[in-house]
Amino acid sequence: MTAIGAERYRELLSRRAARGSRANYGGIAPTYQLGSGKPDPASFPKHELVVAMADVMEIEGDDALTYGALYGWDGLRDLVVHKYNVLEGLKLERDNVLLTNGSNDAIGLIIQAFVDEGDPIICEAPTFMATIGAFRRQGADLLGIELDDEGLRTDLVAERLAALREAGRRCKLIYTIPTFQNPAGPTMSERRRRHLVKLAREYEVMILEDDAYAELRYDGQPQPSMYSLDDAGFVVRTGTVSKILGAGFRLGWVIAPPMLLGYLSAFNFGGGISPLASRICAYYLKDHLEPHIRELIDIYRAKRDSMLEALQQGLGDTDAAWSRPEGGFFIWVKLPSGTDPQRVSELADAASVGYVSGTMCMPNGGGEDHIRLAFSYDQPEQLREGTRLLCEAIKQAGVGVSSGTTF
């Protein structure tokens, strides 16, 4: 077979496609999986999901196995509404909810609906790595703004928006993860949230509020969502089943003003979200939502605390620093001064410990001195051991700079 080569395809590909291809995840998972934010497998209610499947087949198998509504099955849309209204006191209606193929798909639809090539986009630095890739594919000009303990520095956002306006550039979207920020950890204060919503209104910018972990708060006081603070329709918010039940369903959603749903859905070229997966999920959650979330909170709080303890044991005698998130799945670690990040990577690989390099999370470069750790997947004993091994690797990768030196 004399197949045409890569060069030829490149000539045939669309401009967006020419930005690169996406490799299949695969290969052997490391023994200690501190990398991606996978949910705890021990929490999966497998038996109950078989019961849910049997009920779905008996009660509405015909509808579960055929084409569904483009915006998703109303039963699950209603459950999402119920979740927010009960847990957060929102006043959503079904028409605020578009179901998507997980939260990343929701973010992808929003990016496609609002971002053209070359558009300036404000986001946090660091931010969620998958989203950086999605923005880049769309050709966005990502402008990362730093965070502190109160979350995104909205004063710097204001400056940037003013500067962009001055330069005649229209910023149409601000991407933020205000709660248990991924990867840095802080939760944005209410003061900052109100400031950002005010800026959105003033500059007429959409805010994409990525809120995949909203339900998983282990301590501290909840902050109002940006969505709830906005009364002008500038905030769209995303959420997911992945962290509160299982990522294998590929179910997420956008909460948005109703008139926007059609613009977002139009970028879903397929026939909407699985009516089958939606029903299995909803049949389980309708009876178990709140107790299941309470159970998950207990599981993940203990895991977070285990990892924090292991970090203290492993790196407490260095100038390393790490976040203490009130929820979510991640801890953001600043490596001790003088650590060689490449050497950490090699040693961790040898010890079969996975983690995410800080560089992956930076929209405009940098991040070599940070790593992101997930405490969500591994079981407690493995989590402690993996963290211990990683701390050892980090220490071995020190290049002998005396403690206290700063860059």
Place this chain on the structure above:
Amino acid sequence: MTAIGAERYRELLSRRAARGSRANYGGIAPTYQLGSGKPDPASFPKHELVVAMADVMEIEGDDALTYGALYGWDGLRDLVVHKYNVLEGLKLERDNVLLTNGSNDAIGLIIQAFVDEGDPIICEAPTFMATIGAFRRQGADLLGIELDDEGLRTDLVAERLAALREAGRRCKLIYTIPTFQNPAGPTMSERRRRHLVKLAREYEVMILEDDAYAELRYDGQPQPSMYSLDDAGFVVRTGTVSKILGAGFRLGWVIAPPMLLGYLSAFNFGGGISPLASRICAYYLKDHLEPHIRELIDIYRAKRDSMLEALQQGLGDTDAAWSRPEGGFFIWVKLPSGTDPQRVSELADAASVGYVSGTMCMPNGGGEDHIRLAFSYDQPEQLREGTRLLCEAIKQAGVGVSSGTTF
């Protein structure tokens, strides 16, 4: 709430989004559903799918409920390979298969990977309505070419390609449904298939072979797929679980040269296809694929014949004409001369019979004198009655032109 209005959003939307929003399907389904190509609900193996779910949870529940590989679960990719290799004698490997959210999603990924705004695209006229919408969203310049009993008129394709080259315009994609063409019905002859593949090579154009119904042949001889006739990597082929098991899984695929999968997958902003739905589907099909397809062929052949008979009874005394497809779900009806299509619509609506207007299937206008009927969904008695009622409506909508008049 003083939400911003549609005007404001339009200013914020991307250029592609501004091409329009997509309404949620919904409302009350008609009593007689001769419109969309939904699979036969009586064929759904509900009990066996519960068994499959129980096996999945027991054997690999942890993997089914977490994130999966971006190109889809290898077990289902292998099953797709097996299906084609056993049923058609192809020599596919796993690396030829990208799983997608149904066949429409596969088509959407291909469109995004190869089509830029303004690109000329050759397709059949009539063609699949959902695909017309996807091409339009991408800003393609759709150029419909007519069909005859041998399928797409490849002589006209050759002329068009030459004219485009002459005009300095690069055509990068030809979209065809060569087998049981939707909606018109013909299956492209091998001679034409070879011609089209030759043209693709000569002009360096990709062929998108939409083959959602390949397995459902009720009579006649199979033709080799375009994919199997191409040895130069210019053909990508799409398929789906929707018609051979159930559309509620939202599972389809692209068969393509391996190096293209990454370019296609990159437009799937979410985390790939549901690992759960993939496994339920594959666990069922691995034991039942061939007998289930045989059963479906018997079901749909009988339904096709029922509808053909009902059309003969209802319109046999007019100059209406209709296709006799050897497979697939649709019959393409040319209305009797002088029929008022608007009146048909009103009368069918009053009788609660759904169908698809031919205008929906035309990429460049026209089609008022045709309708597309699906025989797949309704049960036999209902199918006959729906067809009978529709034929009555069509006759009542005649505007009194004497038989034999042509437009």
